[in-house]
Amino acid sequence: xxxxxxxxxxxxxxxxxxxxxxxxxxxxxxxxxxxxxxxxxxxxxxxxxxxxxxxxxxxxxxxxxxxxxxxxxxxxxxxxxxxxxxxxxxxxxxxxxxxxxxxxxxxxxxxxxxxxxxxxxxxxxxxxxxxxxxxx
Numbered sequence: 001x002x003x004x005x006x007x008x009x010x011x012x013x014x015x016x017x018x019x020x021x022x023x024x025x026x027x028x029x030x031x032x033x034x035x036x037x038x039x040x041x042x043x044x045x046x047x048x049x050x051x052x053x054x055x056x057x058x059x060x061x062x063x064x065x066x067x068x069x070x071x072x073x074x075x076x077x078x079x080x081x082x083x084x085x086x087x088x089x090x091x092x093x094x095x096x097x098x099x100x101x102x103x104x105x106x107x108x109x110x111x112x113x114x115x116x117x118x119x120x121x122x123x124x125x126x127x128x129x130x131x132x133x134x135x136x
Contacts, residue, residue: 004079004080004082004083004084005082005083005084006083006084006086007042007083007084007085007086008042008043008049008086008087009040009041009042009043009085009086009087010040010041010043010049010050010052010053010056010087010088010090011037011038011039011040011053011087011088011089011090011124011127012038012039012040012053012057012065012070012089012090012091012092013038013073013089013090013091013092013127013131014039014057014063014092014093014095014099015091015092015093015135016093016109018109019111019112019135020109020110020111020112021038021109021110021111021112021115021131021135022038022039022061022099022107022108022109022110023036023037023038023107023108023110023115023118024036024037024038024039024060024061024101024105024106024107025037025105025106025107025108026105026121027103027104027105027106032121034119035119035120035121035124036108036118036119036120036124037120037121037124038089038124038127039056039057039060039061040052040053040056040057040087041056041059041060049088049090050067050070050090051067053065053070053090054066054067054070057095059102059103060101060102060103060105061097061099061100061101061102061107062097062098062099062100062102063095063096063097063098063099064095064096064097065092065094065095065096066094069092069093069094069095070090070091070092071090071091071092072088072089072090073089073090073091073127073130073131073134074088074089074127074130074131075087075088075089076089076123076124076126076127078122078123078126080122080123085123087123087124087127089127089130089131091131091134112131112132112135112136113132113136115128115131115132116128
């Protein structure tokens with residue numbers, strides 16, 4: 001296997017008061033369009049994962065998250081065809097504002113036992129058992 005560029009992406013499982021998790025559907029025109037994922041995104045050069053996640057959640061969903069409200073849960077390490085993805089998953093139960101789709105994506109609040117019903121990118125799937133175990 002050739003050396004692949006390492007891409008660091010950070011993601012967040014937002015959990016509401018009803019113990020539902022927010023998923024976002026990748027919009028048409030993007031890689032893996034139509035698949036559901038945890039909100040988040042790529043780190044900017046020199047950016048810490050928590051700062052990146054706070055920025056991404058504001059940009060994508062219009063919510064304000066404090067760093068103290070982000071708890072690391074698990075991570076994914078997955079080799080795609082052209083790059084290797086490393087993705088820490090944080091969990092967050094407190095934020096300010098109403099999560100709204102700001103980038104053309106569909107949003108769904110999903111009960112933990114229904115998360116597997118949503119088709120996800122290959123890197124996201126191994127994250128589900130950790131999250132489901134925590135929330136069930």
